[in-house]
Amino acid sequence: MFHPTKTRTAWLVPVMLGLPGLAAAQASDDETTASPDLSPLVVTATRNKSLAGETPQKVTVITREQIEQQLAITDDPGQVLSNLIPSYSPSRQKLSNAGETFRGRSPLFLVDGVPQTNPLRDSARDSYTIDLSMVERIEVIHGASAEHGLGATGGIINYVTKRADAGELNQHVGVRLTSDDDFESEGFGHKLDYRISGQRGDWDYLAAASRQQRGVFYDGNDDVVGIAYPGELQDSTSYDLFGKLGYWLDDDQNLELSFNHFELEEGDDYVPVPGDRDAGIPTTARKGDPDGDPGYNEVTKARLSYSHADWFGNELDAQVYRQRFRARFATTPYFPFLDDNGETRFDQTRNESDKLGAKFTLNRSGLLDDRLAVTAGLDLLQDETRQMLVHTERTYVPESRFRNLAPFLQGEFQLLDPLTLHAGVRHEYAELDVDDFSTIDRSNVTQDNVTVQGGDPSFDETLFNAGIVYQATDWAQLYANYSEGFGMPDVGRVLRGIGEPGQDIDTLLQLQPIVTDNREIGARFDWDRYGLELSYYESDSDFGERLAFDSDRGIWVGNREKTEIRGLEVTGEMRVNDAHDLTVSYTHAEGESDTDGDGSVDTELTGLNIAPDTLKLAWSAAWNDRLSTHLQSRYYFDRSVDDPELEFDGYGLVDASLAYRLPVGRATFGIENLTDEQYITYYSQAGRISDDYYFAGRGRTFTLGYQLDF
Template sequence: MHSKKHSALWSTLSFVSLVATSQVHAQQASTNAESESLSEESEAMVVTATRSRSDEGETPQRVTVIDREQIEQQMAITEDPGQVLSNLIPSYSPSRQKLSNAGETFRGRDAAFLVDGVPQSNPLRDSSRDSYTIDLSMVERIEVIHGASAEHGLGATGGLINFVTRKAEGGGISQHAGVRLTTDDDFESDGFGHKLDYRVSGQHEKWDFVAAATRQERGSFYDGNDQRVGIAYPGELQNSESYDLFGKLGYWIDDNQNLELTLNHFDLEESNDYVPVAGDRDAGVPSTAQRGTRDGAPGFNEVTKARLAYSHADWLGNEVDAQVYHQRFRARFATTPFFPYLDSNGDTQYDQTRNESDKVGAKFTVNRDGMLDDRLSLTAGLDILRDETRQMLVETGRTYVPESQFDNIAPFLQGKFELAEPLTLHAGVRHEHADLEVGTYQSIDRSNVTQDNVTVEGGKPSFDETLLNAGLTYQATDWAQLYANYSEGFGMPDVGRVLRGIDTPGQNVDNLLQLQPIVTDNREIGARFDWDRYGLELSYFESDSDYGQRLTEQNGTWVGSREKTEIQGVEITGDMQVTDNHDLSLSYTHAEGESDQDGDGRVDTDLTGINIAPDTLKLGWSATWNDRLSSRLQSTYYFDRSVDSPDLDFEGYGLVDASVGYRLPAGRVSVGVENLTDEDYLTYYSQSARISDEYYFTGRGRTFTLGYQLDF
């Protein structure tokens, strides 16, 4: 049942051979193929996530910008946001292929997810669903900052992933309609899924708008052995239904001033048609599922976001950006045997939890360029956030995580100074002030049917941290750039995990050391090379925390162990434009880390798969054969990994995906194949993050997606 190592490696080597021969095919490609000019491709893209509006390729830390074409290529193959991110972002963990992204880390730590700069992560009770708050059909590009970012602060200890939503298209009214059909390779009736999406946008005088909607139904997932993939308690993508309603309205006050209102509502609900069947990890038998009705109500993810933004391109010589926002997050988890209670007949039943979080906040940014003979640029800003969160038991109304209020205010100053023509200094400072308020509450004894556990006295601890960052870029030649960076990250531990796990009487929230914030020290050195049609970037990073957070499993639930952690790794990415019509890409990432589990002040125990991604090699080939036909072939190989706990050793596997697109006289059709070789494998999370018969999941087998899109 386990993945065959030689088969997986053979899949990747076969792909390498195919890529190696692509130059011959490229020379035969039609010369009239549609492609962007070299001047357009070399035009630097402004990365809004940096706040200082830096150009891509000119920052002292690694930045990746994923454009709409890349997103479309991946969505032709898979609609799983976690898989799309894993395919496109170096050092992002393999997707769990579930609704939960727990264990999907970035450079070994948490990533802060944003939508148009609005934080999606929940600092008080991490539901691990923050990458499932918007449909990717609404996203124009994804901006990724590798490593801690002091410009955004809270939560960005491993990096930042900002989803930038679509803007109105010019030229009057334009519309888009699309449909996708998905099935396993045996065309099982319960394996069928479909997605419908529609978008309309336009401009009229000073107004512009975008309105869009998607609806998706997902069928059962089948693995490479044609068995149903198991059902997970934290949340499922398979057998689910989702929809997304998106709207954006803009008004140009004058040539420099713009107001923009954005609304988005995303809702995903699981079906209740299947029940989990535990596997046998020792015997190598994976978890699966069978028809039946699960206890309790189906799990769901429901997120509503409202954002009002104002920008001024020339306010007394400054660029001004301001936004206020509100996010309402609700998530329900499946019924488990961990929350027993007595019903009206005195019979033992089991409860389920619901997480509720409401955020309001504001961000203000002022940019000033051209100072000191055009050598100095400054960015100043202020971020304000209030988050109110609780987690409750649905049937009994008991408190699992008490209602908590988190207030955060953070001013920052960032500067860029050209020391000499090839050498530029980037430096800044950010101060984080946070207040956490929790009322007195009773924790739950999860082994007791009727009683709560202990009373915990409430409190209002405050935290202050000043974060520094400094970096250099050195333009050694017109084709080579070196960079080095130091930055500090700030994040809160999962407060809910701490509060719900207290079982010792006499505890006081003010005195809980485990509520202290996570501060990471991040160092990075790298080099970028640009030889016209060829590009290469190399980076080495280190991320240390004297009081970090390592997830560990206790009695069926994850708790955050506060320990000293040290992580280091390497990222290598390259691309080659063989001709105007054929592009090759390659990336290799390696990361390792250790924590101090015995408290002696030295890191000595390997971090496992819940924290660290495996060494990964990714290869890609995009081709435009003529003005109608295009294709994408990509391969990922995850290498074996051994840790101090042999039960969490990882046996690597390789996956190959492919897609073909064809432009019709009216519209465009695409065919995508995920897991082209039908590899039968156990997911990285199942092998290396958790020892459990219930969470011993195989990955999705060969899956076909047929799509049609029409723009009019």
């Protein structure tokens, strides 16, 4: 049986990030590769399956070629996103994306539409739940969106995983070696990945595995980068097991089961050496035996999906999923307890979150003389989360149960040939259930602090979106959009931070939802070899959340305040010829919050909440059918804020890579931080005042890779 939808491959060179050099080298690597389908790419992160370049909201699609190009330079997922997504904050280079924002707010991370973000107790590790070797492309929706429900106040980042290749048996083997520029033995790392896939009759299958060992990181001065409590990528081991099994019931119906298990465990060979922020001395690390058990991330996802391309004239997609998330953090001085010998020791925390959900989507096109398309659906989610102390089994954040039901309706109407209207509505019904609990007194080892009465508050929100796309000429397109995003505050952060007796869950104002309004206008231009996109946005929330650190209590708090953010994104591409491609992007953002509660914003947002102005340049070149190169640079501009201690001194970084097709397989060589710049990361300068968290960025790093497809 022939299934055209199984073998069709969608190819796109986005306006911002064309990579013809690398793409040409990869295409020539296999003479049997079929000609690519140049039809517009369907963006699955949009529930109505919009086409890239035709949406009223800015969308970026990161192709597999671009992912491979970045992985030749760095294996840090946060760095890959920061390099490729305009308005995404600089990477912290840690096992934590706290402080990594998207348009100044939190993005919703998805894997094949399955939410990875934990709405009740944000572990800030939701971008580290799958190895990028398992990902085919990344779909990015800029700005608040309610299309996938809870959490997308800043946008949506959807990892679309690989599918089975055509043919009965296809195999891939890859290896990467990483080292600092002095080739220190402690800095060596390696990665192995293997994949097998194929199609036999009505079945298609894919199985893949990867394992990575990272060494320690060295800065531009050849010192070991400091160790962070929230989580470390350096000196860690990770692996990923991934599989898909699909069955075609007929030409229109497909059933697919997928599974992914990702685990990353930190090493236990180094301890931090605090720096001196005032003196400009960064935190480092030395050989030692850290207290407690190593931190880790452990995420398991299972998904069963069903699709029908012609169900009574409709296109039906349904999926049920389950996700199990576990994260352990390092020992901190905030949880003392007495051991069996009566000595004071300190505890560490573990996050536990279990999600069970379902999504149902029905698309109908061709209505009203082929001018109207309608999408309807229903999303269901149950999330149970708690945070425990590992050694004493005390409850840090009580078990919280969140249930969410959300029907939605979306329409697309072609009013005139060049003018298309988009509009939709989504109703969110959510219920939070928390039992009675007592908070932990961080300074006393024998007694609890405050008793809090449990409750089950419920929330109703109706969210709207509306937009237009106007094709002014064959080379110019204008668009405008209004959309709303729905999010919950970090419930765990609120609950664990309660310090006043007599609090009641049902009446806690801090637990009210976050509704973000996103307004955007933009233009897309395509002049044969030149492309340009301009986008201006405003993101407001009357009752938003601003993350801040309470140094007296040693905890992060989410201040519920009115926030307003404004920003500009400019992305462009110049295809000099068939072999050379130049890309550029510039982003500017500014924001304020209402810290005194008078209804008027008055205080500038810091680097913990908003990214610096950024200029990125890149040049890709295919020198012949074997050799291609890529050079990229980014400059983060200085930023001054109301708090002089959180001002940011900008810095610039340059990376380079090359790919060479061998008689058998393909080799890559990448250099991160080509100039060996010594710098203090954006988060360490502009996000937090601390000698313990004053980290330098990674210095010059080499990565040598080899891949073979057979």
